[in-house]
Amino acid sequence: MTEQVHPGEGPGNTGPGPGGAGFTYRGAEPELIVVASGEARLRAGAEGVRSAAGSDVSALNMFLSDEQLALEPLFGHEERHGSATHEDEELALYYRVRGGEDRARELTARLAALPGIETAYVKPGAVPATYPAQQSPYPQGSFPQAGYPQGQSARFGHQPGEEGKRLKEGAPATPDFTGRQGYLAPAPEGIDAYWAWTRPGGSGEGVTVIDIEGAWQLGHEDLADKLAGVVIGTPVQDLSWRNHGTAVLGIIGGDRNERGITGIAPQATTAAASFRGLGTAATVQAAAARLSPGDLLLIELHRPGPRFDFAERDDQRGYIALEWWPDDLAAIRWAVSRGVVVVEPAGNGAESLDDALYERRPDEFPEQWRNPFNPSHGTSGAVLVGAGAPPPGTHGRDHGPDRSRLAFSNYGARIDAQGWGREATTTGGSWDRPGDLQGGAEEIAWYTDTFAGTSSAAPVVVGALASLQGILKAAGLGPMSPQRAREVLRASGSPQQDAPGRPSSQRIGNRPDIKSAVTRLLPSAVSTGQAERYWDELIPYPRELPPRLRLFVAGAWRNLNDPAPDIRQAVYAAFAGGRPDVRVWFSDEEIVGLVVTA
Secondary structure, eight states, X not given: OOOOOOTTTSTTOSOOSGGXXXXXXXXXXXXXXXXXXXXXXXXXXXXXXXXXXXXXXXXXXXXXXXXXXXXXXXXXXXGGSSXXXXXXXXXXXXXXEESOGGGHHHHHHHHHTSTTEEEEEEEOOOBOOOOOOOOOSSOTTOOOBTTBOTTOOOXXXXXXXXXXXXXXXXXOOOOBOGGGOGGGSSTTTSOOHHHHHTSTTTTOTTOEEEEXXXXXXXXXXTSOSSEEEEEESXXXXXXXXXXXXXXXXHHHHOOOSSSBOOOSSTTSEEEEEEOXXXXXXXXXXXXXXXXXXXXXXXXXXXXXXGGGTTOOOTTOTTEEEGGGXXXXXXXXXXXXXXXXXXXXXXXXXXXXXXXXXXXXXXXXSOTTOOOTTSGGGOOOSOEEEEEXXXXXXXXXXXXXXXXXXXXXXXXXXXXXXXXXXXXXXXXXXXXXXXXXXXXXXXXXXOXXXXXXXXXXXXXXXXXXXXXXXXXXXHTTOOOOOHHHHHHHXXXXXXXXXXXXXXXXXXXXXXXXXXXXXXXXXXXXXOEEEEEEEEEXXXXXXXXXXXXXXXXXXXXXXXXXXXXXXXXXXXXXXXXHTSSOOEEXXXXXTEEEEEEEOO
């Protein structure tokens, strides 16, 4: 079995976007970054640059004035950093150059030659790490929609205002699409969110997730319960960016109700942070500052790497995770040092991150930089996520063996875990158009069946981690540290599988399994007791959960999922006889053994 792709959609081909258009995102701006020398202790303000160490910076100020440039501390005022920890000291060295964006590459060498400056470099524009969907089984403009006849054209680019809300209120209700979210299912197909929802805290209670990217449809009908809105930056006014962010938030925290989809951690608080204007590194630091230890920060971006000389490409070949750039690496390490669990997509570049190419320090990078993709150098501490194939037959398509590396996904020893990289059912439209699962005139009611890329994989892992953090909090325990989160993901879950030409030695890691992870995080002795009464839950709630036989043992209800008919009948008979002798072995709320004595 091989990954089924259409002409122009496979890695290495150009024009993979819908309808053959280029798969590009508008508004991805390069950033010109300056690294100051530590000895100079630069301080930048409205009046220019000075040196707290008394160094002569007149040449630097003259150059900035002549070129109409300004240095802006990348991570806020320098006095906020440089004293507490090594991570703080590192942040104080980074500046962003304002002005001269069209001459960024020309200016790097000239800036680097100035007194007080160690080096300067240009970062290519960051874009979402999504990937083109398979060709829709429906003709363009004839998406199946709730309440809309197949074949009816859908308007798109519509901004839902009061008119849109009135239209939605009068339209047929959105169907329940949860059954199409295979990533919610028990392992190995999914991450077993259904089981997590039966555990205290397993829906992500008490956990906050901030998603860093460009834009979101914050008025979506299925993102109302726990969405805190945009906490940093100004969103990009572009439909493709908005669809992407909406899809990510849906996978993590879509509302649990009778319509649409359900997020993996529907009770987690989700928030959005736009990097537009601030840049990626500054947004990472600012977002992390708003979080508490154990909370999650998702960076839903990647950018062109050195494979093709940092060139933007429609096919995304050579794109890599942001942490390879020095200022992004510094910001991520700062966040991790605060106990925030940072998650990054590995990128859709079809790259081995173990390649010697990534060991070579670009001339413009600081001398102390070391390749963060090489674990022997010490990593950023973030969770890096690759894209794995969903089970064959999902939505009628075959992308290769379940949990095998998808051809576009980056891979290597640095990658910690994988998520579904194709066929993710979630909120939002299909790249730059209405939802392929449900479209229509109103963006607030769009859904897609085909969200893909390391962009869809990363929020699956974030959802699993949010669920685990919620379970730990509900048990009165401290949350996982970033290091512990990586360890648990690597030591548990459903193993990666081989595919033709893509062996499991091309590491993207295991698919998370919340249930197996909990056994590592909450090891508890198996207890036993006599059942006092029973409750046969033939119609479970929420209905996505399996049927349960519930027995009251040792002062609490314990659950036996999907009981066999003979076990159910034996328990019936024992209690019907008036003197039940039902011995139960249990771990927390789950029944692990049962003996019925006649």
